[in-house]
Amino acid sequence: MSHKRLLLVHAHPDDESSQSAATIARYADEGAQVTLVTCTLGERGEILVPEWNHYSEKELGEHRIAELQQAMDHMGLTDHMFLGGVGHYHDTGMDRAEYGTVIVPPDMPDNAFWNADLLEAANFLVEIIRSRRPQVVSTYNPFGGYGHPDHVQAHRVTMYAVILAGARSHAPELGEAWSVDRVLWGTHNTGMWKQALSIAKERGLKLWDGEERDEDTLGPKEEYIEAVVPIGEYYDVCRAALGSHPSQVNIEDPFWEFHGIIQQLPGAGEAYVFGSGVPFPASDEPHEDLFIGLNLD
Ligand SMILES: [Zn+2]
Numbered sequence: 001m002s003h004k005r006l007l008l009v010h011a012h013p014d015d016e017s018s019q020s021a022a023t024i025a026r027y028a029d030e031g032a033q034v035t036l037v038t039c040t041l042g043e044r045g046e047i048l049v050p051e052w053n054h055y056s057e058k059e060l061g062e063h064r065i066a067e068l069q070q071a072m073d074h075m076g077l078t079d080h081m082f083l084g085g086v087g088h089y090h091d092t093g094m095d096r097a098e099y100g101t102v103i104v105p106p107d108m109p110d111n112a113f114w115n116a117d118l119l120e121a122a123n124f125l126v127e128i129i130r131s132r133r134p135q136v137v138s139t140y141n142p143f144g145g146y147g148h149p150d151h152v153q154a155h156r157v158t159m160y161a162v163i164l165a166g167a168r169s170h171a172p173e174l175g176e177a178w179s180v181d182r183v184l185w186g187t188h189n190t191g192m193w194k195q196a197l198s199i200a201k202e203r204g205l206k207l208w209d210g211e212e213r214d215e216d217t218l219g220p221k222e223e224y225i226e227a228v229v230p231i232g233e234y235y236d237v238c239r240a241a242l243g244s245h246p247s248q249v250n251i252e253d254p255f256w257e258f259h260g261i262i263q264q265l266p267g268a269g270e271a272y273v274f275g276s277g278v279p280f281p282a283s284d285e286p287h288e289d290l291f292i293g294l295n296l297d
Contacts, residue, residue, distance in 0.1 A: 003296040004032035007134035007180075009083075009125070009158045011113070011150035012042035012091060013068035014248045017241035018259065019145075019186050020138065021075055022234040023270050023290070025241075028076035035079040035132045036072070037125065039154050040113050041065065041086070044093035045248045052247055057109075061087060063247060071244035074237055079132075083157075084124045089113040092149045102147035114149040118160060121153075123171060125161035130175030136290050137162055138272065141185040141220075159183065162276070181294045183275035188219030189228060189268065196262040205254040220273055228269035228286040235263055 006027050010016045016024065016036055027034050041061030047053055055063065065086070072080060083089060092114040095105040104114055113121075129137070139158035144151025164170045166179035200207060219225075231238060239260060243251050250256065262268055272290065274280060281293045 002027075002030045002032040004030065004136075004291050005035075005132060005134040006032055006290065007035045007037065007129065007132055007137045009037045009039070009137065009139040009154050011039050011140075011144075011148065011154045012045060013038055013064040013071075014042065014045070014242075014245040015151075016068075016077075017071045017075075017238070017245060018249070020270060021071075021238040021241040022231045022263075023138070023229045024075040024077050025234045025237045026229060028078075033079070033132065033134075034077055035081075035128070035134065036077055037081050037083055037128060038068065039083040039121075039157070040089050040091040040150055041082070042091050042248070044091040047247055048250050049247055057091075060247065061091070064245070067245045067247060071241040074240040074244060081128060083121065088124075089116055089121070092153070094148050094150075102149075104149045113153050116153065116157070118156060121157040122161040122164055123174060125157060126165045126171060127174040129161060129165040129180065130178045133178045135181040135294050135296060136184060137180050137182075138184045138186055138290070139275075141187060141273065141275075145187070155185070159276070180277060182277040182290070184227065184272040184290060185275045187225065187271050187273050189225065189262065189271035190219035191222050192262045192265050192268050192271075193219060195265055196258060199261050200254075200258045205258055207255050207258055219271070224273045225271045225286050226274050226280045226283075227272040227290050227292075228267075228288065229272075229290065230267070230269040230288060231263045232269075238263055 008020055042064045043057035043061035090109040090111045092112040093105045094102050097103045140151045140155045162180045166177055168177040242249055
């Protein structure tokens with residue numbers, strides 16, 4: 001029986017599968033307690049399936065709950081919640097100011113996650129943190145990975161909630177205070193992206209419209225990546241989880257083929273940089289265990 005308890009906070013259904021599937025599956029397999037919180041229903045995701053184009057945002061959100069459930073079944077994840085309850089926060093959507101720059105869209109629903117009151121949103125998470133008592137919490141970096149407003153907001157809400165959850169004087173009605181040991185920010189595995197990009201180029205895969213991406217935008221400097229959970233035996237689970245979101249992801253598209261190329265490289269894994277709390281033990285290589293160096297009770 002594992003004493004590890006992991007909480008992951010993601011913005012939309014499918015983010016858990018594209019970014020954390022191996023992590024979720026590996027710790028679920030180990031018998032750890034794994035909890036996923038999804039902040040919105042992803043109502044404003046771009047629908048890829050022509051037959052579903054007539055879906056309203058509300059209908060898409062409902063449909064995506066079922067997609068997420070299927071993905072969780074593949075990963076062996078059973079503990080899941082939407083932040084504040086189903087549909088409490090609406091997908092903000094996103095716009096692009098110029099190539100590669102993601103910004104807040106001009107029109108937003110009233111309950112868009114971007115407009116959430118930070119304390120209210122954090123308190124929903126405080127209650128979850130105090131009841132699940134995770135030693136490790138994972139979310140996005142301050143830029144939300146690529147700038148999606150809901151990813152940025154998920155970062156802010158998570159960091160705030162972790163602080164408040166540990167404060168005894170804060171909202172005792174939400175449960176007994178719990179100090180999270182370590183907060184991690186999921187990130188691109190920079191070295192793997194670079195290797196996979198050259199393979200994609202050789203194969204003539206067209207990944208993005210317009211100009212090529214600057215290598216510096218691919219992810220953090222490799223020295224900042226402190227943990228990499230190997231994909232390894234979980235490759236099939238990762239693809240099955242991703243494939244559970246057909247409204248958003250066609251795994252045969254060049255970009256998702258590229259995603260698969262990255263995951264099949266030797267040594268590939270889901271990368272994390274340190275956010276706050278107990279640092280990782282010093283090491284020349286990234287650690288494979290997110291809990292290393294922590295006192296697990
Ligand atoms: Zn997302």
